[in-house]
Amino acid sequence: MAHGLSRIHADTRTMAFLRSFLRCYLTGAAFNTRGMQNIGLMYAMLPGLRAIHKDRRELRTALKRYARHYQSHPFWTPCMVGILLNVETTISAGHFPPAMLAKVRDTTSYTLSAIGDSVFAGSLLIFWALLTICLLLSGNPAAAFALGLAMLLGLQVFRAYTFTCGVRQGFKFLERLKRWDLINWGRRVKYANAALLLWLWILIWPRPYRWWEMLIGVAALMFFARYVRTGLLSRVLAVAVFVGFIELFPWIEATARNGFGL
Numbered sequence: 001m002a003h004g005l006s007r008i009h010a011d012t013r014t015m016a017f018l019r020s021f022l023r024c025y026l027t028g029a030a031f032n033t034r035g036m037q038n039i040g041l042m043y044a045m046l047p048g049l050r051a052i053h054k055d056r057r058e059l060r061t062a063l064k065r066y067a068r069h070y071q072s073h074p075f076w077t078p079c080m081v082g083i084l085l086n087v088e089t090t091i092s093a094g095h096f097p098p099a100m101l102a103k104v105r106d107t108t109s110y111t112l113s114a115i116g117d118s119v120f121a122g123s124l125l126i127f128w129a130l131l132t133i134c135l136l137l138s139g140n141p142a143a144a145f146a147l148g149l150a151m152l153l154g155l156q157v158f159r160a161y162t163f164t165c166g167v168r169q170g171f172k173f174l175e176r177l178k179r180w181d182l183i184n185w186g187r188r189v190k191y192a193n194a195a196l197l198l199w200l201w202i203l204i205w206p207r208p209y210r211w212w213e214m215l216i217g218v219a220a221l222m223f224f225a226r227y228v229r230t231g232l233l234s235r236v237l238a239v240a241v242f243v244g245f246i247e248l249f250p251w252i253e254a255t256a257r258n259g260f261g262l
Contacts, residue, residue: 016051017085020044021163024078036071044077048085052092062088065101072109073116078159080109082166083173090170108174119182123189124151130196137203213249220245 027040045066053059072080084105090096128151135144165173205214224242227233 013051016047019047027077035069038070041070042066044081052088072113075120076112076116079162079166082163086170119186123186126193134199
């Protein structure tokens with residue numbers, strides 16, 4: 001009888017954790033300027049917290065732990081929620097001091113946010129966008145669709161996997177993430193993005209090709225990129241000047257030819 005009740009309790013908790021995972025897709029819906037994603041985090045944590053803390057007073061206390069400021073990359077939210085559910089289970093068993101949770105949680109969320117901005121927003125999303133554009137311009141819409149579908153499904157697998165590992169391993173899962181060396185992988189993807197950008201230029205560059213025009217374009221891009229990276233030049237201004245130069249280049253070329261009598 002006791003074994004059956006334990007099995008039912010485990011199944012109930014599993015379903016509650018599954019609802020918490022699904023709610024991770026909605027954490028940005030209640031974004032606010034004061035707590036950022038804190039309301040969304042509370043919403044995602046609620047089913048799991050109800051399964052962990054049966055006493056209403058303990059449940060209210062647990063919810064208050066997530067009412068404060070929270071901000072992280074949305075792709076890492078399932079991982080974060082899984083880790084926090086693991087910690088709440090440990091707190092409920094009396095093996096983890098609740099006072100330590102806030103500091104550890106903030107450190108983890110900000111670290112994951114930085115990795116997410118670098119690897120996902122700064123590398124993989126740009127890789128997907130550039131490769132999709134190149135495939136479409138080269139007449140391969142089916143390949144572009146397949147790429148988008150693969151990236152979408154891969155993201156869902158990543159979210160489900162990191163959530164499961166977070167629930168099972170808690171903060172220990174961060175050691176495995178460290179071994180993944182995601183920052184360096186993000187840097188490698190950026191090298192691929194540079195090659196894709198060159199491919200894009202070849203696809204859209206007016207025919208016939210003239211090597212010196214391409215050389216001027218690459219030099220101008222490197223020049224602007226240097227000062228944008230150091231913060232001396234706004235990205236918006238750099239793009240505006242670069243696009244304006246491209247639009248005016250035929251007129252500049254024609255004026256130079258007429259001036260030199262070519």
